[in-house]
Amino acid sequence: MGTFEIKGGLKLSGDIHPQGAKNEALQILCAILLTPEEVVVHNVPSILDVNKLIDLLQSMGVEVNKLSDSSYSFKATQVDINYLRTDEFRVKAASLRGSIMVVGPLLARFGKGFVPRPGGDKIGRRRLDTHFLGFQRLGASFDFSIAENYYAVEASNLHGCNMLLDEASVTGTANILMAAVMAKGVTTMYNAACEPYVQQLCKLLNRMGAKITGIGSNLLTIEGVTELHGAVHTILPDMIEIGSFIGMAAMTQSEITIKNVSYDDLGIIPYSFERMGIKMERRGDDIYIPAQDGYTIDTFIDGSILTIADAPWPGLTPDLLSVFLVVATQARGSVLIHQKMFESRLFFVDKLIDMGAQIILCDPHRATVIGQGNRVKLRATVMTSPDIRAGVALLIAAMSAEGTSIIHNIEQIDRGYERIDERLNKLGAQIRRIQ
Structure with a gap:
């Protein structure tokens, strides 16, 4: 200590x-899982939580190259979904609150996502209902194993819908958003968080080929696309x-x-x-x-x-x-x-x-x-x-x-x-x- x-x-x-903004970095780094193409991210802070997430992505099969002190390139061409069921993934993901945001991108691109109950600050109850209720509205099935303390979502096809979030959760909005960008049809998300972090994520996703409108408001409209491509992003x-x-x-x-x-x-x-x-x-x-x-x-x-x-x-x-x-x-x-x-x-x-x-x-x-x-x-x-x-x-x-x-x-x-x-x-x- x-x-x-x-x-x-x-x-x-x-x-x-x-x-660079910690809360934005955690969202942006999870978004790189949405495409097999290269995503370059600048102004990445070298802090414990962010470095843990980068290590987790590497363990999942993401190719990571450090371009400078604060710039990285990521290429999620060969993501190992089976790794998410290993004890090593369980230990790494459970130590980091931001690990919950890998679920949305994995669900969108691979049709399934798994994560143990994430860690983070002990500052009171931090429920995850908003995340998984949103995934279910998009057509995913949800399971939580009390014995293993593990969350799982699966979907053969995600479909757009109208949803009203039960709280304006920043990470919940980001997670659902990253799933919805590749769902069939149109999704409207009301009571969405509109922090600059979420606005930045929306802008990156649009540069990757997503179709998101209403950025900066609490009503986001997402027109689903079939695939996303690489992009360059600078963190606030x-x-x-x-x-x-x-x-x-x-x-x-x-x-x-x-x-x-x-x-x-x-x-x-x-x-x-x-x-x-x-x-x-x-x-x-x-x-x-x-x-x-x-x-x-x-x-x-x-x-x-x-x-x-x-x-x-x-x-x-x-x-x-x-x-x-x-x-x-x-x-x-x-x-x-x-x-x-x-x-x-x-x-x-x-x-x-x-x-x-x-x-x-x-x-x-x-x-x-x-x-x-x-x-x-x-x-x-x-x-x-x-x-x-x-x-x-x-x-x-x-x-x-x-x-x-x-x-x-x-x-x-x-x-x-x-x-x-x-x-x-x-x-x-x-x-x-x-x-």
């Missing part, structure tokens, strides 16, 4: 480039990492510029940080954050306490609520953080309370943060990262605290943030990785 040793209280300065910068850097700059009173952020794809994220009192300036496609001695949380028009809550796109992504929570601890004013989607994601606040933060955990979904306005600095402590997003929130807290903190289980952070210690050290941080 790896560990970070962080010297807190240091100010950062300079430019930082965000990595990671909006979660960009938001993490904005919060990090504010907490450490640092002046940094986040480069090439694809600003128009950030949605409500910059405005939400501005409501926390954080100043920033758009400079072309960069975000400049000046050093601030302090920041004051806004209130609603009637003066009542501000609520920051997650919502389906174009609402605020739930992946950033951990960062908003930690940023609020040193603001002037109070805020209610409402995590609607996952019931275990706020349980890391006990570690912030140990550091001196004033937080009331109202229930599994809500926490009230009373900002200290930098009057009382967080104090260093020893903690363990429970998941990706809480891990980086704790890292931000440690960087702003007085003294030297220890964070164990940093593999969780590595799952979503590429060489975060090296990149932040170049800005002036002092983070030491201990194996």
Whole structure:
């Protein structure tokens, strides 16, 4: 188990480039299974979850060539469907949440797909009903073996249909979409997720020969085609990492510029940080954050306490609520953080309370943060990262605290943030990785 040793209280300065988007990469890499032709993908982040998926694809028979540090070519000419029933596949796929999205492409191209119950963050219940209900609507049969903890879908012919998703699931939308592009007839998918990740997947699929309209809305129309071909795709910068850097700059009173952020794809994220009192300036496609001695949380028009809550796109992504929570601890004013989607994601606040933060955990979904306005600095402590997003929130807290903190289980952070210690050290941080 790896560990970070962080010297807190240091100010950062300079430019930082965000990595490619993790959530988009997992979808795009699964989509390469839809064609035997070459698909080239640029700006692939070198993070644990993505590297695991690439390894899984190689084990399935996909030819993978690394073209540069962040570019790969994939050729799924000889996919071994029988491998999906092996113990090795079971172990590899079960360790990765994104493995669930191989099912849709395999069902579309080969008529069958298998996957064990996938792993991922322990942040609460993450049901998969939306995925398999969608496959069934397209004409697939579904089976779940409780004894083996294995999902299976099969279909001799997929057919288009009208469907209303029971939730706007990002991975569910992506998975069903990848099955529907090769179904006979027309599929309409209402209540579809419309995050930039899904929009990017739709654009890639269209370049591969799919016929998808309604991109960017929650109503997708897919006209099935018989085959898809190769294409080239570039992954967007990671909006979660960009938001993490904005919060990090504010907490450490640092002046940094986040480069090439694809600003128009950030949605409500910059405005939400501005409501926390954080100043920033758009400079072309960069975000400049000046050093601030302090920041004051806004209130609603009637003066009542501000609520920051997650919502389906174009609402605020739930992946950033951990960062908003930690940023609020040193603001002037109070805020209610409402995590609607996952019931275990706020349980890391006990570690912030140990550091001196004033937080009331109202229930599994809500926490009230009373900002200290930098009057009382967080104090260093020893903690363990429970998941990706809480891990980086704790890292931000440690960087702003007085003294030297220890964070164990940093593999969780590595799952979503590429060489975060090296990149932040170049800005002036002092983070030491201990194996």
